[in-house]
Amino acid sequence: MVVQALIDQGVDTVFGYPGGAVLPIYDEIFQQNSIKHILVRHEQGAVHAAEGYARATGKPGVCLVTSGPGATNAVTGLTDALMDSIPIVVLTGQVPTFMIGSDAFQEADTVGITRPCTKHNWLVKETDKLSGVIHEAFHVATAGRPGPVLIDIPKDVQFATGTYETLKPSTSHYQPQVKGDMEAITELVAAIETAKRPIFYTGGGVINSGPGASQLLRELVDATGFPITSTLMGLGSYPASGKHWMGMLGMHGLYEANMAMHDCDLMINIGARFDDRITGRIDAFSPKSKKAHIDIDPSSINKVIKADIPIVGDVGHVLEDILKVWKSRGRKTNQSALAQWWSKIEEWKSVDCLKFTQTGKTIKPQHALARLEALTKDHDRYICTEVGQHQMWAAQYLNFEDPNRWMTSGGLGTMGYGFPASIGVQMGHPEALVINVAGEASWLMNMQELGTAMQFNLPVKQFILNNERLGMVRQWQELLHGERYSHSWSESLPDFVKLAEAFGAKGIICSDPDDLDDAIMEMINHDGPVLFDCLVEKHENCFPMIPSGKAHNEMLLGEADTQGVIDAKGSVLV
Amino acid sequence: MSALKIKKGATSHSAYNLRPTFSDVEERHTLAVLVENEPGVLARVIGLFSGRGYNIESLTVAEVDHTGHLSRITIVTLGTPQVIEQIKAQLGRIVSVHEVHDLTVEGPSVERELAMFKVTGQGDKRVEALRLADIFRANVVDSTLESFVFEITGAPDKIDAFADLMRPLGLAEVARTGVAALPRGD
Numbered sequence: 168m169v170v171q172a173l174i175d176q177g178v179d180t181v182f183g184y185p186g187g188a189v190l191p192i193y194d195e196i197f198q199q200n201s202i203k204h205i206l207v208r209h210e211q212g213a214v215h216a217a218e219g220y221a222r223a224t225g226k227p228g229v230c231l232v233t234s235g236p237g238a239t240n241a242v243t244g245l246t247d248a249l250m251d252s253i254p255i256v257v258l259t260g261q262v263p264t265f266m267i268g269s270d271a272f273q274e275a276d277t278v279g280i281t282r283p284c285t286k287h288n289w290l291v292k293e294t295d296k297l298s299g300v301i302h303e304a305f306h307v308a309t310a311g312r313p314g315p316v317l318i319d320i321p322k323d324v325q326f327a328t329g330t331y332e333t334l335k336p337s338t339s340h341y342q343p344q345v346k347g348d349m350e351a352i353t354e355l356v357a358a359i360e361t362a363k364r365p366i367f368y369t370g371g372g373v374i375n376s377g378p379g380a381s382q383l384l385r386e387l388v389d390a391t392g393f394p395i396t397s398t399l400m401g402l403g404s405y406p407a408s409g410k411h412w413m414g415m416l417g418m419h420g421l422y423e424a425n426m427a428m429h430d431c432d433l434m435i436n437i438g439a440r441f442d443d444r445i446t447g448r449i450d451a452f453s454p455k456s457k458k459a460h461i462d463i464d465p466s467s468i469n470k471v472i473k474a475d476i477p478i479v480g481d482v483g484h485v486l487e488d489i490l491k492v493w494k495s496r497g498r499k500t501n502q503s504a505l506a507q508w509w510s511k512i513e514e515w516k517s518v519d520c521l522k523f524t525q526t527g528k529t530i531k532p533q534h535a536l537a538r539l540e541a542l543t544k545d546h547d548r549y550i551c552t553e554v555g556q557h558q559m560w561a562a563q564y565l566n567f568e569d570p571n572r573w574m575t576s577g578g579l580g581t582m583g584y585g586f587p588a589s590i591g592v593q594m595g596h597p598e599a600l601v602i603n604v605a606g607e608a609s610w611l612m613n614m615q616e617l618g619t620a621m622q623f624n625l626p627v628k629q630f631i632l633n634n635e636r637l638g639m640v641r642q643w644q645e646l647l648h649g650e651r652y653s654h655s656w657s658e659s660l661p662d663f664v665k666l667a668e669a670f671g672a673k674g675i676i677c678s679d680p681d682d683l684d685d686a687i688m689e690m691i692n693h694d695g696p697v698l699f700d701c702l703v704e705k706h707e708n709c710f711p712m713i714p715s716g717k718a719h720n721e722m723l724l725g726e727a728d729t730q731g732v733i734d735a736k737g738s739v740l741v
Numbered sequence: 742m743s744a745l746k747i748k749k750g751a752t753s754h755s756a757y758n759l760r761p762t763f764s765d766v767e768e769r770h771t772l773a774v775l776v777e778n779e780p781g782v783l784a785r786v787i788g789l790f791s792g793r794g795y796n797i798e799s800l801t802v803a804e805v806d807h808t809g810h811l812s813r814i815t816i817v818t819l820g821t822p823q824v825i826e827q828i829k830a831q832l833g834r835i836v837s838v839h840e841v842h843d844l845t846v847e848g849p850s851v852e853r854e855l856a857m858f859k860v861t862g863q864g865d866k867r868v869e870a871l872r873l874a875d876i877f878r879a880n881v882v883d884s885t886l887e888s889f890v891f892e893i894t895g896a897p898d899k900i901d902a903f904a905d906l907m908r909p910l911g912l913a914e915v916a917r918t919g920v921a922a923l924p925r926g927d
């Protein structure tokens with residue numbers, strides 16, 4: 168019944184790990200060929216893989232894990248998916264209904280534990296309800312603001328036979344509003360027509376709304392000629408090569424993007440949520456602007472920053488209406504003011520905040536990424552990352568031309584996300600070049616998945632920027648804690664080449680800038696998983712940086728700016 | 742590189758204290774939340790309040806529509822206008838929640854609470870307790886030679902006032918149901 172419901176939902180891939188409480192479902196899986204099951208090496212890996220698959224394909228990712236420890240191992244992935252609004256459906260086994268509450272072997276209160284880290288969850292106690300709940304789960308995971316859902320299925324419910332409910336159009340009371348209020352949309356269009364210093368600030372919501380939304384965004388940006396910046400989660404919705412692109416904003420965003428956010432007079436937030444990594448000090452956040460906020464989740468609006476023009480609706484629908492109204496009113500913008508605004512932006516751009524010089528015999532991490540970009544940009548390429556400095560450098564130095572090609576853990580910042588996510592992406596796009604830009608410490612958190620990559624012939628490339636440090640932690644300790652580097656060393660690191668070989672994969676080590684291009688080419692050309700150990704400068708800091716508790720125009724651009732920058736008030740912030 | 746030193750104790754404040762709010766004035770709001778009557782739904786609502794640090798002054802819940810499987814949760818909460826708006830939006834996001842009404846702003850409403858008070862004592866105090874109970878239209882639902890149990894319904898401040906009067910007269914135990922509320926008129 169479970170497998171039938173999944174097939175009817177169009178599921179082709181399930182990431183999972185078996186155990187006593189899900190044996191009946193695994194038995195069903197054994198006896199069919201429509202669904203591919205990817206055996207991971209740890210349940211956290213299954214959830215991140217499903218997230219990667221979902222982000223790269225736009226379809227919900229599916230996981231199947233056992234009760235007790237299987238379910239608790241999935242919790243980090245669920246929380247990650249909730250924070251980043253990723254649609255995934257997790258099926259967990261549970262002890263039989265008559266044993267629930269008895270502290271049975273491998274019993275855990277799975278719906279209780281996962282209630283705060285799922286969009287919704289169900290414990291199904293009757294077999295007749297099972298298929299209906301599975302269909303409803305897919306609806307809830309994907310409708311409105313997407314998110315993770317979990318279905319807990321006791322073993323006796325799996326064994327029993329019941330009536331199967333076929334897939335019908337959803338009758339659920341859960342039907343989030345997708346069309347924006349026309350009055351508010353017209354108000355926004357009027358603001359667009361007169362704005363002197365406008366800016367589009369876009370986020371993951373554009374990507375979640377589907378490729379059509381990115382298309383409409385491009386049309387609107389190019390037609391109005393307004394500058395655009397994006398959060399970490401929204402990269403790719405507007406192409407990095409686009410004329411109006413200013414680069415990422417936020418704590419490690421580009422100088423021009425943050426300065427423009429600070430000085431703008433009209434901010435159009437599309438599918439972003441004024442996260443604290445973006446706003447910096449709230450009372451100094453873009454003080455002179457009128458703020459429009461488009462979001463499908465009403466709770467995002469006015470949560471952090473008061474919106475002057477709130478629009479609740481799906482980004483795609485709202486963008487379509489904005490374009491329609493703006494065109495019908497004669498496609499007006501304030502041309503002369505815009506020209507002045509752009510010349511100001513060009514001034515900020517000329518600071519060239521990402522410049523670096525590769526000198527000497529040690530590879531700078533920025534250089535490694537610039538070369539990776541140059542050598543892979545013409546490929547059908549998908550990028551995942553782990554969490555840390557390398558993640559921020561990847562966002563800064565790699566260019567994204569299309570949505571769904573950038574998979575990173577934004578809201579939760581989960582070390583160990585990238586490797587399993589890359590496995591999920593490769594499952595969704597078997598022919599593509601899938602690269603995980605990793606830090607050595609993060610990568611070790613889910614390194615066991617190398618077994619999965621080998622078993623299923625998934626040629627994922629693990630590009631490790633190895634600074635032998637918990638680099639981001641070290642950077643904060645340098646700036647905030649008087650260079651007292653408490654436990655931010657990566658001690659006793661493995662020999663990554665030998666580690667790869669132990670799994671039967673290919674290992675490459677590179678420490679000389681002169682060898683870098685050849686080594687990267689060797690990685691790309693190898694047909695199979697590669698572990699690339701790129702030894703980089705150990706104490707490089709990630710700039711620009713807006714220190715916690717500071718405003719957008721108080722950015723640090725380089726080492727020279729770092730003297731005594733973070734005051735006591737800022738240091739309590741994370 | 743950076744010579745920055747943080748003074749000891751400088752980081753004792755929570756980061757959340759630094760968050761500015763739109764208006765500092767806290768308001769009391771009564772929310773009526775219609776939810777799917779299913780296992781765990783109350784935990785979802787309560788978990789939202791504890792997880793996000795909202796206040797619950799009182800909470801009542803019971804099934805109100807058996808055929809429609811709906812329960813009504815009445816929550817009295819305290820917060821700044823921005824927080825109250827957040828609470829309503831966050832409640833609305835819960836998949837099992839059908840409707841959220843803010844009775845405090847949606848027009849006039851009536852609020853009632855039921856309470857029981859056990860008052861122990863002898864002599865004058867006992868007589869006085871009985872006399873006051875009569876004024877407050879409280880009923881005696883149990884009595885012994887040394888105690889009464891009063892039952893009283895009313896708006897929460899009436900019950901507070903009754904409690905204040907009973908305290909010096911030998912108030913031994915209190916049970917309150919929390920507020921139930923409905924909008925007035927149609």
Ligand SMILES: Cc1ncc(C[n+]2csc(CCOP(=O)(O)OP(=O)(O)O)c2C)c(N)n1
Binds near residue numbers: 606607634639
């Ligand atoms: C699971 C988890 N634990 C701890 C952290 C805190 N943290 C953030 S970045 C970081 C260091 C990451 O080191 P590495 O993966 O080597 O990346 P680098 O910063 O050196 O590029 C740590 C420990 C986290 N984000 N996730």
Ligand SMILES: [Mg+2]
Binds near residue numbers: 638
């Ligand atoms: Mg590192």
